[in-house]
Amino acid sequence: MLRGLWKLTWLELKIFAREPLGLIGTLLIPPLSVVVLGRIFGRIPSASPRLSSFVTVDLPVFAAVFTALNAVQSLVTIVSIYREGGILKRLRATPLRPQTILSAQVLVKLILTAATLALTVLAGRNVLRISIDLHLISFAAALLFSTLSILSIGFLLASLVPTARFAQPVASLVLYPMLFLSGLFFPVDGLPAGLQIVARVIPLRYAVSLLKGIWVGEAWLAHAGDVAALVTVAVVFAGLSARVFRWE
Amino acid sequence: MSAVVSVAGIRKTYGSTVAVDDVSFEVVEGEIFGLIGPNGAGKTTTMECVEGLRRPDRGAISVLDLDPIRDVYALQQRVGVQLQEAQFQKRIKVWEAVDLWGALYRTPADGARLLDQLGLADKRDAWFMTLSGGQKQRLFIALALINNPDVVFLDELTTGLDPQARRAIWDLVRGIKDRGKTVFMTTHLMEEAERLCDRVAIIDRGRIVDIDTPAALVARHCPERTVLLTTADAGAEERFRATRAVDNVIRAETRFTIRGHGDDFVTEVIRCLSDHRIHVADFRTETPTLEDVFLKVTGHSIRD
Numbered sequence: 214m215l216r217g218l219w220k221l222t223w224l225e226l227k228i229f230a231r232e233p234l235g236l237i238g239t240l241l242i243p244p245l246s247v248v249v250l251g252r253i254f255g256r257i258p259s260a261s262p263r264l265s266s267f268v269t270v271d272l273p274v275f276a277a278v279f280t281a282l283n284a285v286q287s288l289v290t291i292v293s294i295y296r297e298g299g300i301l302k303r304l305r306a307t308p309l310r311p312q313t314i315l316s317a318q319v320l321v322k323l324i325l326t327a328a329t330l331a332l333t334v335l336a337g338r339n340v341l342r343i344s345i346d347l348h349l350i351s352f353a354a355a356l357l358f359s360t361l362s363i364l365s366i367g368f369l370l371a372s373l374v375p376t377a378r379f380a381q382p383v384a385s386l387v388l389y390p391m392l393f394l395s396g397l398f399f400p401v402d403g404l405p406a407g408l409q410i411v412a413r414v415i416p417l418r419y420a421v422s423l424l425k426g427i428w429v430g431e432a433w434l435a436h437a438g439d440v441a442a443l444v445t446v447a448v449v450f451a452g453l454s455a456r457v458f459r460w461e
Numbered sequence: 462m463s464a465v466v467s468v469a470g471i472r473k474t475y476g477s478t479v480a481v482d483d484v485s486f487e488v489v490e491g492e493i494f495g496l497i498g499p500n501g502a503g504k505t506t507t508m509e510c511v512e513g514l515r516r517p518d519r520g521a522i523s524v525l526d527l528d529p530i531r532d533v534y535a536l537q538q539r540v541g542v543q544l545q546e547a548q549f550q551k552r553i554k555v556w557e558a559v560d561l562w563g564a565l566y567r568t569p570a571d572g573a574r575l576l577d578q579l580g581l582a583d584k585r586d587a588w589f590m591t592l593s594g595g596q597k598q599r600l601f602i603a604l605a606l607i608n609n610p611d612v613v614f615l616d617e618l619t620t621g622l623d624p625q626a627r628r629a630i631w632d633l634v635r636g637i638k639d640r641g642k643t644v645f646m647t648t649h650l651m652e653e654a655e656r657l658c659d660r661v662a663i664i665d666r667g668r669i670v671d672i673d674t675p676a677a678l679v680a681r682h683c684p685e686r687t688v689l690l691t692t693a694d695a696g697a698e699e700r701f702r703a704t705r706a707v708d709n710v711i712r713a714e715t716r717f718t719i720r721g722h723g724d725d726f727v728t729e730v731i732r733c734l735s736d737h738r739i740h741v742a743d744f745r746t747e748t749p750t751l752e753d754v755f756l757k758v759t760g761h762s763i764r765d
Contacts, residue, residue: 220564224557231552296477298548306542308534308565438653 221317226324228449239283240329243276245294251341273337274424279358280329281420284322285367286384291318292371293380299378302461313350319364328351355427359420362443365450366416372457374403392418416446465490465612465643466511471520473506479518480506482667493634493644495658497651499749499763503667504647505545508616513540518738525611541605546618551590551625555581555600559607568610575603579633595626602633613637615646619653631657651751663760682757683749686726688719691743704733
């Protein structure tokens, strides 16, 4: 059913592009925030090492993580709208396999994530003149891998939200607080013991750690633990979703 | 005539609610078969079991000699499905939906011709969200026919449409039958069933109450006929009462409501008028409809 998968993915991409607000929000917010924040913090004279590492490391990683979370939130919203409108059920009553229908949605999110990353890199390179060397392919792979892993949480959320109206707020409430405990803004080691334990089970933490490492040029092997954690997240949440996923 | 759909003793429960209980019927090749009943009677559940979208708790179903659950992918190639209250992506174009659907089947029909036949040719580039209710349903019919199916399932096809759009859809359904396909449909509109269906099964509270042609159901359950006429003839009432096959006569000034039964009833009334040279200003007969049959066999109106 590869032909169906490709057709459906391409169709979903086209449909997504027809909603200007969603398209602009998805593709432009990460590059714009990199440019704006980079300008603000990069201009401070004699920037401290901490600040300059913010612009050259934390900011790109933040933009990447934000892109991933945006993809997940968008997936939750679309799946719940499709369920509520009977679109999932209608697709299911065709020769399309269930996994094909859902894979198309995942592919769309990964393609949009890759496109957003490309735009962000272009913006950073041309506007901020951040030097980006050869880790880019590796970084893109890390981002897509992390996104894929976190999308599995999206399917669980999409199964649990009662109606499409709740999809966006519920997804935001679950996803964005994870950012604060992900080690992106402050090191996990500095947190109170209780929060440290929470931070350890937050999937996003492993994505941040992997992305940061790859960004600064560390080897994938050095992050085998993060990769293993993200694979575990994907397997566990995909398994849970498969049990509770509702088509209607 | 062989059975295209055969349902034997299926039962389906949702939690403690019994949606469908001991439902059995057969749909014969080339006919339009209607499952009729009020909302919540179990029509959609039954149909979705037949389509392989739901698994009955008990009972057996075969469609084109295939098992809807086990052989679902083989079956999907040969059946066309229109689901109740289905939607599409708001911004999908008409031709894109037809194109996608066509790509999913082994023997697709010509999509452009289908759109043409269903009066959607000038809408091929329109977004789904901009279509009217009738146009949306015509698109769903086009998609149900895209694989040249042997059987077409239509679930509450005209719900929410205005009378004009409804009539247009009825013509299309007759057209499906004329192409030699079998149609299995559900409706809560008795008029729709009466006009379209060769045979109907009445379902109420999850159970089949009776199955037959609309005319036979009416003859069996509501054999009484009514003649309404207006006459100023003073002796008419006595003559009517003395007429064979007449059960009762109600008079309001010059207006008469004469009830009777049997095939000869109307003829007998006309003969009475003629024999006694009774001058009538107005004459009409009333035949019970499926709606009356439903009331009779279930004890409640279909609109309740």
